Amino acid sequence: xTLIVSLSLCAEDINLNVLPYKKKLKEKILEGEIFSESHVKxxxxxxxxxxxxxxxxxxxxxxxxxxxxxxxSLYESxxxxxxxVKESTYDEKTEVLNFQLKHALLPYDMRLIFKLPxxxxxxxxxxxxxxxxxxxxxxTIYAINTKNRCLFYSTAAWSGxxxxxxxxxxxxxxxxxxxxxxxxxxxxxxxxSH
Numbered sequence: 001x002t003l004i005v006s007l008s009l010c011a012e013d014i015n016l017n018v019l020p021y022k023k024k025l026k027e028k029i030l031e032g033e034i035f036s037e038s039h040v041k042x043x044x045x046x047x048x049x050x051x052x053x054x055x056x057x058x059x060x061x062x063x064x065x066x067x068x069x070x071x072x073s074l075y076e077s078x079x080x081x082x083x084x085v086k087e088s089t090y091d092e093k094t095e096v097l098n099f100q101l102k103h104a105l106l107p108y109d110m111r112l113i114f115k116l117p118x119x120x121x122x123x124x125x126x127x128x129x130x131x132x133x134x135x136x137x138x139x140t141i142y143a144i145n146t147k148n149r150c151l152f153y154s155t156a157a158w159s160g161x162x163x164x165x166x167x168x169x170x171x172x173x174x175x176x177x178x179x180x181x182x183x184x185x186x187x188x189x190x191x192x193s194h
Contacts, residue, residue: 018142018153019058030146034059034186036179040167049162053137053170057178058153062190065122065143065150071189073120081188082181092118096130103177119143122150133163152182 019026021035029035036057043050061068071081075097078088084103090096095117101110114137116127122143129137139156163170 018144020056021058029058030060030151032060032062034179034182036175036182038171038175038178040170040174042162042167050159051162051167051170052159053134053157053174055139055156055174055178056154057182058151059182059186060146061150061152061186063150064148065145068150068186068189069120069143072185073118075116075118082184084177090118101177103173116141127156129158134158134160136160 019029021029025035034057036055038053038055041052043052071077075090076088078085078099084101085099086102086109087098087100089098091098095115097112097114097116099112101112111132112129112134113131114127114129117125119125119141122145125141125143127139127141129135137156137158139154142151142153144151144153165173
């Protein structure tokens, strides 16, 4: 009994500690608000133009991780779930996810190819972009059960040659598309019967 209680307390601590936000923002997220932020900064080192991205998103799904991930783990179906994902494939062996994106917020059609394990249960999942303009972008997705709901939190960081996008535009479309995606995926995965 003591082990069960200490494990559940530990999980609750992780829920709050994994989020690097201020107390009021954490409370809003735990009340159901989706929060997304993106910071992009350009600089010049020698004769090279460098751009840096720091991104995070957090949201509390209304269902448990076991329920939500039955839909959210089906990456190859995202082209049927999200309007701006025109193509979605996933290679189980290599864990490579391939999205073709097209949206009015994007300056042009984009292909995102990255390595991500299939998220089927709560845990911490690293991902990396292995090619494209954001090559070497690294991040982590957390799926954490809290009070029979699933807290999703993700961070990503990247530094590399400039993308050609002005910082503010890059911030806007990365932050906005991520939030819109999470909102729609949460809505869909909350109502589908499994």
